[in-house]
Amino acid sequence: xxxxxxxxxxxxxxxxxxxxxxxxxxxxxxxxxxxxxxxxxxxxxxxxxxxxxxxxxxxxxxxxxxxxxxxxxxxxxxxxxxxxxxxxxxxxxxxxxxxxx
Amino acid sequence: xxxxxxxxxxxxxxxxxxxxxxxxxxxxxxxxxxxxxxxxxxxxxxxxxxxxxxxxxxxxxxxxxxxxxxxxxxxxxxxxxxxxxxxxxxxxxxxxxxxxxxxxxxxxxxxxxxxxxxxxxxxxxxxxxxxxxxxxxxxxxxxxxxxxxxxxxxxxxxxxxxxxxxxxxxxxxxxxxxxxxxxxxxxxxxxxxxxxxxxxxxxxxxxxxxxxxxxxxxxxxxxxxxxxxxxxxxxxxxxxxxxxxxxxxxxxxxxxxxxxxxxxxxxxxxxxxxxxxxxxxxxxxxxxxxxxxxxxxxxxxxxxxxxxxxxxxxxxxxxxxxxxxxxxxxxxxxxxxxxxxxxxxxxxxxxxxxxxxxxxxxxxxxxxxxxxxxxxxxxxxxxxxxxxxxxxxxxxxxxxxxxxxxxxxxxxxxxxxxxxxxxxxxxx
Ligand SMILES: Cc1cc2nc3c(=O)[nH]c(=O)nc-3n(C[C@H](O)[C@H](O)[C@H](O)COP(=O)(O)OP(=O)(O)OC[C@H]3O[C@@H](n4cnc5c(N)ncnc54)[C@H](O)[C@@H]3O)c2cc1C
Ligand code: SF4
Numbered sequence: 015x016x017x018x019x020x021x022x023x024x025x026x027x028x029x030x031x032x033x034x035x036x037x038x039x040x041x042x043x044x045x046x047x048x049x050x051x052x053x054x055x056x057x058x059x060x061x062x063x064x065x066x067x068x069x070x071x072x073x074x075x076x077x078x079x080x081x082x083x084x085x086x087x088x089x090x091x092x093x094x095x096x097x098x099x100x101x102x103x104x105x106x107x108x109x110x111x112x113x114x115x
Numbered sequence: 116x117x118x119x120x121x122x123x124x125x126x127x128x129x130x131x132x133x134x135x136x137x138x139x140x141x142x143x144x145x146x147x148x149x150x151x152x153x154x155x156x157x158x159x160x161x162x163x164x165x166x167x168x169x170x171x172x173x174x175x176x177x178x179x180x181x182x183x184x185x186x187x188x189x190x191x192x193x194x195x196x197x198x199x200x201x202x203x204x205x206x207x208x209x210x211x212x213x214x215x216x217x218x219x220x221x222x223x224x225x226x227x228x229x230x231x232x233x234x235x236x237x238x239x240x241x242x243x244x245x246x247x248x249x250x251x252x253x254x255x256x257x258x259x260x261x262x263x264x265x266x267x268x269x270x271x272x273x274x275x276x277x278x279x280x281x282x283x284x285x286x287x288x289x290x291x292x293x294x295x296x297x298x299x300x301x302x303x304x305x306x307x308x309x310x311x312x313x314x315x316x317x318x319x320x321x322x323x324x325x326x327x328x329x330x331x332x333x334x335x336x337x338x339x340x341x342x343x344x345x346x347x348x349x350x351x352x353x354x355x356x357x358x359x360x361x362x363x364x365x366x367x368x369x370x371x372x373x374x375x376x377x378x379x380x381x382x383x384x385x386x387x388x389x390x391x392x393x394x395x396x397x398x399x400x401x402x403x404x405x406x407x408x409x410x411x412x413x414x415x416x417x418x419x420x421x422x423x424x425x426x427x428x429x430x431x432x433x434x435x436x437x438x439x440x441x442x443x444x445x446x447x448x449x450x451x452x453x454x455x456x457x458x459x460x461x462x463x464x465x466x467x468x469x470x471x472x473x474x475x476x477x478x479x480x481x482x483x484x485x486x487x488x489x490x491x492x493x494x495x496x497x498x499x500x501x502x503x504x505x506x507x508x509x510x511x512x513x514x515x516x517x518x519x520x521x522x523x524x525x526x527x528x529x530x531x532x533x534x535x536x537x538x539x540x541x542x543x
Contacts, residue, residue: 017361021369026300026389058358064298064391066365084391085156087276088296091289091393092354103278106260107151107241114301114345114388115158115220 023066126153128433129414130272134231136441149243154224167434182342183320194495198376253408275415286403292355293397299349302384327495399478483542
């Protein structure tokens with residue numbers, strides 16, 4: 015069971031500079047029916063994605079938005095062969111841009 | 116004929132050093148970086164141990180955009196309710212080549228890449244390499260978008276999350292117990308405030324690592340590094356154990372940031388950036404093949420990194436491996452032989468240096484950390500209780516010192532403590 019979350023990660027992400035590729039998603043999930051253990055695998059990413067992009071709402075519905083991605087690759091290591099359909103780097107000039115890093 | 120003598124993929128510490136040395140030796144070099152400038156995609160703790168950089172750039176102290184020289188080492192054993200810190204400072208920390216400097220990868224990587232460009236390397240930014248051109252297992256070039264470019268040698272310096280080493284050298288995808296996720300806030304504060312709060316002389320810096328329970332009892336740790344006008348505050352957690360937690364990693368970080376030992380130094384600071392990056396933690400066991408026909412693998416792409424909790428080293432390994440890769444490539448190009456057998460000079464150089472010696476020395480450490488979860492919950496609590504017994508005076512008659520110290524040890528179990536101490540000493 016995941017405990018209550020008090021921190022607003024989206025507000026932290028909004029500090030960063032991004033050029034989001036609206037045309038193409040560099041990370042996509044499989045359909046829940048197409049992957050055995052979808053829920054269990056998804057919850058790993060709820061815990062481990064530093065950007066909090068894998069979300070489960072109060073009714074248990076899952077959602078994912080690649081827009082705030084920090085391009086760390088954690089979800090690829092954990093679920094690259096289970097519930098991710100693909101994991102690529104964003105296309106030319108796109109994605110996060112650290113000013114300090 | 117190939118388009119270039121060498122193509123370097125990735126302009127991090129390893130890539131830029133390799134490109135610099137190759138260009139300086141008169142080779143035609145193309146460095147391709149997916150960020151819009153070097154450093155745009157990179158994050159580190161962090162501090163770089165200078166010994167590696169000094170060999171390549173003897174005057175780097177004057178030239179590179181460094182933040183602060185580390186003159187204070189702080190290491191804490193943190194528990195949610197307490198914190199026990201050792202603060203060490205020494206004249207040795209001022210010795211060039213034995214010292215370490217905090218850096219921010221945005222400015223630092225741009226400077227490194229500029230050295231390569233000034234030496235004559237061509238650099239392209241904002242373009243990810245999508246694929247490698249191979250022929251009978253030999254690497255012949257790279258594919259980026261519509262373009263194919265060929266080279267006698269390709270140096271992979273594309274970091275911990277390399278999508279190219281699988282094809283080049285058959286590197287397996289790292290396992291979750293071999294990888295940690297790191298996240299970090301950059302917190303702006305005036306220089307004098309940082310110096311006053313962290314007890315630093317003007318211009319000097321601190322490296323502060325938090326072992327124990329910064330991660331809700333799970334395998335991981337946290338760090339605080341002082342920069343000129345900012346503090347790098349972050350947390351690292353091993354993936355295999357993190358996914359058994361009940362709290363997301365970003366919430367662990369927030370709880371760490373609110374800890375009474377951590378909040379005061381960063382109080383009132385302005386968070387200006389939030390970053391995430393993986394750390395290869397599996398040590399020697401996860402190093403893939405580093406050489407194949409026409410290709411060398413360097414830095415984090417080759418998993419050349421050590422995380423000991425009190426000491427994280429990846430940037431010095433990256434610099435040295437980039438340097439050695441360039442040396443091996445130059446010898447191979449001059450001999451007109453870029454086969455794996457000839458390029459094996461690279462692994463020879465690594466084997467003969469601190470890089471492989473240290474990786475081997477600490478090869479048992481990752482397993483020790485992973486299998487000794489007490490480090491992340493029971494031991495911080497044990498030390499907290501010992502110190503409470505020692506320092507809290509409440510008017511009750513005192514128990515003898517022996518009991519003050521031994522009672523908390525008994526709670527964990529004397530045999531457990533002895534066993535873990537032996538394991539730790541063997542692994543280090
Ligand atoms: C939280 C954290 C704390 C750390 N603390 C320290 C510390 O204090 N001291 C220390 O020495 N080390 C530390 N490390 C480790 C250190 O940061 C790394 O070991 C080091 O940065 C590795 O350098 P590199 O050049 O191999 O890779 P990177 O610096 O990651 O460079 C790889 C480059 O390749 C580019 N790239 C990737 N794929 C492609 C592609 N397909 N096409 C084109 N370009 C590509 C990337 O954009 C990047 O610029 C830390 C790491 C983390 C995550
Ligand atoms: S790459 Fe990292 S930041 Fe991006 S979605 Fe995956 S885990 Fe989250």
